[in-house]
Amino acid sequence: METTNGFMESEGTSFPGKTYVEHLLRPVFNDQRDFLFKHMFNINRAHVVMLTEQNIINKKEAGKILQGVETVSKINLETLQYDPQFEDLFFMIEHKISEKVGPDLAGKMHIARSRNDMGVAMYRLALREHILTVIESSLLLADAILEKINDHAKTIMTAYTHTQPAQPTTLGHYLTAIHDVLLRDIQRLEYAYKTVNRSPMGAAALSTTGFPINRGRVSELLGFHGLVENSYDAIAGADYLIESATVVLTMMVNSGRWIQDFLQLVTREHKIIKVADPYIQISSIMPQKRNPVSIEHSRSLASSSAGEALTAIQMIHNTPFGDIVDTEDDLQPHLYRCYEKANRVLRLMHAVIRTMEVSKETALQRAKTSCITITELADVLAKDKGVPFRTAHQIASIIAKMCSHEKVELSDLSLQTVNQEINKIYRVSLSQKEWDDIISPSEFVRRRNIQGGPNPNEVRRMATHRQVQLEKLKRRLDSERYCLQLAHNNLINLVQKIVISENKKR
Numbered sequence: 001m002e003t004t005n006g007f008m009e010s011e012g013t014s015f016p017g018k019t020y021v022e023h024l025l026r027p028v029f030n031d032q033r034d035f036l037f038k039h040m041f042n043i044n045r046a047h048v049v050m051l052t053e054q055n056i057i058n059k060k061e062a063g064k065i066l067q068g069v070e071t072v073s074k075i076n077l078e079t080l081q082y083d084p085q086f087e088d089l090f091f092m093i094e095h096k097i098s099e100k101v102g103p104d105l106a107g108k109m110h111i112a113r114s115r116n117d118m119g120v121a122m123y124r125l126a127l128r129e130h131i132l133t134v135i136e137s138s139l140l141l142a143d144a145i146l147e148k149i150n151d152h153a154k155t156i157m158t159a160y161t162h163t164q165p166a167q168p169t170t171l172g173h174y175l176t177a178i179h180d181v182l183l184r185d186i187q188r189l190e191y192a193y194k195t196v197n198r199s200p201m202g203a204a205a206l207s208t209t210g211f212p213i214n215r216g217r218v219s220e221l222l223g224f225h226g227l228v229e230n231s232y233d234a235i236a237g238a239d240y241l242i243e244s245a246t247v248v249l250t251m252m253v254n255s256g257r258w259i260q261d262f263l264q265l266v267t268r269e270h271k272i273i274k275v276a277d278p279y280i281q282i283s284s285i286m287p288q289k290r291n292p293v294s295i296e297h298s299r300s301l302a303s304s305s306a307g308e309a310l311t312a313i314q315m316i317h318n319t320p321f322g323d324i325v326d327t328e329d330d331l332q333p334h335l336y337r338c339y340e341k342a343n344r345v346l347r348l349m350h351a352v353i354r355t356m357e358v359s360k361e362t363a364l365q366r367a368k369t370s371c372i373t374i375t376e377l378a379d380v381l382a383k384d385k386g387v388p389f390r391t392a393h394q395i396a397s398i399i400a401k402m403c404s405h406e407k408v409e410l411s412d413l414s415l416q417t418v419n420q421e422i423n424k425i426y427r428v429s430l431s432q433k434e435w436d437d438i439i440s441p442s443e444f445v446r447r448r449n450i451q452g453g454p455n456p457n458e459v460r461r462m463a464t465h466r467q468v469q470l471e472k473l474k475r476r477l478d479s480e481r482y483c484l485q486l487a488h489n490n491l492i493n494l495v496q497k498i499v500i501s502e503n504k505k506r
Contacts, residue, residue, distance in 0.1 A: 016084065016087075021082070021084060025082060025084075025087070025088070026082040028088060028329045028330070029082040029088055029089055029092075030082070031329060031332065031333050032088060032089040032090075032329065033077055033080050033089055034077070035126050035332065035333070035336055036089070036122045036123075036126060037077060037080075037089070038073075039121075039122040039125040039126055040089070040090070040093060040118070040122055041069060041072075041073040042125065042222060042488070042491065043118055043121055043122065043125075043201065043218075043222065044069050044097075044109060045066065045069060045221075045491055045492075045495050046201075046218045046221035046222050046491055047109065047113055047201065047218060048062055048065050048066055048069070048109055048495075049062070049066075049217075049221060049491065049494050049495065049498070050213060050214055050217045050218045050221070051108075051111060051112070051213070052498060053214070053217065054211075054212055054213055054214055054217075056111060056112070056211055056212065056213070057108050057111070059498060059501060059502065060502055061105055061108060062498050062502070063498050063499050063501060063502020063503070064101050064105055064502060065097075065101055065105050065106070065108065065109050066495050066498055066499050067100070067101070067499050067502070067503075068097045068100035068101035068105070068106070069097060069109075069495075070495070070499065071100050072093060072096045072097050072100060075096070080092070088329075090115055090118070090119075094106055094109075094110070097109070111211060112202070112204060112209040112211040112213045113201065113202070113204055113209075114203075114204040114205040116203070116204065116205050116206060116235045116323050117200045117201050117202065117203040117204055117205075117234060117235065118201070119328060120200040120203075120234065120235060121199060121200050121201050121222070123241075123328075123332055124196050124197065124198070124199075124200070124224075124240065125222065126332070126336065127196045127240070127241075127244055127335065127339075128193060128196050128197050130335070130336060130339035130340070130343075131189055131192060131193045131196060131244065131339070132193065132477065132480065132481065133339070133343055134189060134248070134251075134339055134342055134343050134346065135186055135189050135190065135193070135473075135477055136477060137343050137346035137347055137350070138182060138185060138186045138189065138251075138346055139186065139470065139473055139474055139477065140346070140347075140350050141182065141346050141349055141350040141353070142179060142182050142183060142186070142470055142473075143470065144350050144353045144354040145175050145178060145179045145182065145353060146179060146463060146466055146467060146470060147354070148171070148172075148175055148353060148356075148358075149172045149175045149176050149179065149459065149462075149463045149466075150172070150460065150463050151172075151358075152170060152171035152172045152175065152358060152360075153170060153172035153173075153456040153459040153460050153463070154170060154172070154456045155170050155171040155172065155358060155360050155363060155364075156168055156169075156170055156360075156363060156364045156367045156441045156442055156445060157169060157170060157171050157174065157272065157363040157364075157366070157367055158363070158366050158367045158369075158370070158372060159174065159372075164370075165369070165370035165372050166372060167372050167373070167375060167444070168367045168372055168373060168441035168442075168444045168445050168454075169445065169454040170445055170454045170456065170459060171358060171363065172454075172456070172459040172460075172463070173445075173453070173454035173459050176459060176462050176463065176466070178258045179466055180466070181254050181258075182254075182255075183466070183469060183470070183473070185247070185250065185251040185254060185255075186473055187473075188247045188250060188251070189247050189251070190473075190476070191243075191247075192240075192243045192244050192246075192247045193480075194225065195239070195240045195243050195244075196240045196243075196244060197223075197224055197225045198219075198224055198225055198226055198227060198228045198240075199215070199218060199219035199222060199224035199226070199227050199228065200227075200228045200234035200235065201215060201218040201219065201222070202215030202218060202227075202231070202234075203228070203231035203232075203234035203235050204231070205235070205323070206231055206232050206234075206235040206236070206322070206323060207231055207232070208231045215227055220487065221487060221490065221491045221494070222487065222491070223483060223484040223486075223487035223488065232322075235322070235323050236321045236322045236323065238316045238319070238327045241312060241316060241327060241331065241335065242312075242313055242316060244312075244335055244339075245309040245310070245312040245313050245334075245335060245338065246309070246313065248305060248306070248309045248338045248339060248342050249306050249309040249310060249313075249338075251342060252302040252303070252305045252306040252309070252338075252342055252345065253302075253306055255298075255302050255345060255346075255349070256299055256302040256303060256306070259295060259298050259299045259302060259345075259349065260299060262292075262295050262349075262352070263292060263295050263296065263299065266292045266295065270362075270366075271359060271362050272358065272359055272362055272363045272366070273356050273357070273358055273359075274290075274356065274357040274358075274359070275290070275292045275294065275295065275352055275355075275356060276351075276352075276355035276356060276357070278351075278355070279292070279293075279294035279295075279348075279351055279352055279355070280292055280293065280294070281293045294348050294349075294351065294352050295348075295349070295352060297348065298344075298345045298348045298349050298352075301341045301342075301344050301345045301348075302341075302342070302345045304341050305337075305338045305339075305341035305342040305345065306338075307338075308334045308335070308337045308338035308341065309334075309335075309338040311334045312331055312334040312335050312338065315327070315330070315331045315334070316331070364441065364442075367441040368409065368411060368439075368441055369409055370409075371399075371400045371403050371404070371409070371410050372441070373410065373438060373439055373440065373441060373444045374396050374399065374400045374410065375396065376437075376438045376443075376444050376447070377392075377395070377396045377399065377438050378392040378393045378395070378396040379392075380430070380434060380437075380438060381395060381396075381422070381426070381428065384434075385426075385428040385430075386428070387426050387428060391425060391426055392426075394425065395421065395422055395425050395426065398421055398425075399413070399418065399421055402421065410438075410439045411439050415430065415431075415432050415435050418430060418435060
């Protein structure tokens with residue numbers, strides 16, 4: 001059994017102890033290296049450019065600093081490993097830059113900033129990339145769904161309530177519902193992006209600085225939309241993290257529900273959707289199997305993504321309103337993973353939906369079972385025959401129960417039998433055409449032409465409108481990516497001008 005003295009001897013007598021290194025500092029260092037490295041250097045560039053423009057450091061100093069920054073930024077990430085002499089990646093990079101330009105100049109790079117505002121800025125820069133990536137994949141999925149809406153505006157299928165056959169609808173109508181939820185998810189992602197894409201730089205530790213800096217200029221150079229103005233809020237506020245997590249949580253819960261439907265529709269029993277060969281696996285022992293693993297993995301990943309998002313939210317709960325490690329390096333990977341897994345779900349389901357085959361005939365035949373057009377009987381009796389609605393509903397219920405008891409479908413009943421049952425309660429009769437229309441799923445759908453209904457013309461109208469919405473969302477994404485690239489190009493050009501100018505003077 002290990003003694004306290006023996007343990008302390010293996011741990012060391014000064015910070016950081018062996019356990020602290022192995023179970024905290026090294027994993028944190030690896031996450032910072034993998035997720036934040038390039039963002040750290042962009043912040044360095046923008047901050048030095050601003051300090052130069054504000055005459056806080058001169059151009060000669062700036063040129064040397066930026067030359068060192070550019071040199072160190074080209075390091076192969078795989079060569080960066082945790083070193084106990086540095087607390088984290090931040091200090092290691094500062095040391096490497098100081099080796100190039102000297103400690104005094106390297107130190108000037110940190111005038112009027114702190115690891116606090118720099119850390120939050122890096123998190124926001126990393127998060128905004130994840131959000132834009134998920135928006136892009138969401139738009140791709142939305143585009144595939146929209147294509148299938150148009151293809152299947154007339155594809156009759158059964159709609160379910162409480163997992164039981166309810167009424168006829170169309171696959172296009174069903175997919176439009178999924179599409180609308182997805183569009184709202186995209187809009188929520190856009191709102192989260194607006195919250196995230198604001199700069200904390202210049203807040204320093206939390207109370208700004210006595211140097212005459214220009215916070216807005218750093219924000220502009222980094223492609224932020226503006227500032228988190230209050231410096232305390234810039235450091236203490238964590239709602240950008242909560243909002244980023246919540247939007248993915250919502251999206252994955254939404255997605256998981258219809259993904260579960262897809263797993264039902266691809267079963268042999270339903271046999272309505274066939275997943276394309278590239279996205280199924282054959283059993284190792286049962287060669288007849290077409291396992292829809294792409295959809296299964298999507299469902300699993302959606303749950304995992306939601307779990308990562310919930311973890312991030314829970315880690316913030318009941319933490320002090322200030323600079324605190326709970327919202328920093330231990331939390332960030334959960335957010336990155338929730339976005340990465342959500343993106344995989346969206347890409348997988350895009351591939352499935354874009355390439356799937358639909359058995360229209362099977363879907364139609366199933367929609368002719370389970371008395372799912374029976375509500376049309378009640379509607380016709382009330383609307384066309386003057387039967388009080390509750391009475392009409394009672395008649396429809398009696399006929400549905402008769403079918404269930406005798407194990408027959410509505411189409412198996414003769415008109416004579418139907419009229420006999422109606423006349424037991426109310427003295428009206430149906431014609432053969434009226435009865436044929438009542439039991440027809442296609443006619444049921446055709447008559448539901450109210451705004452938002454499953455009528456094929458109404459579904460196509462909705463699809464046209466959604467296409468316009470989708471194109472607007474695509475343009476907004478393209479515009480934002482263009483603005484970010486423009487800001488980055490401008491930053492790099494400014495850095496090069498300062499570096500080239502200094503090199504010429506030498």
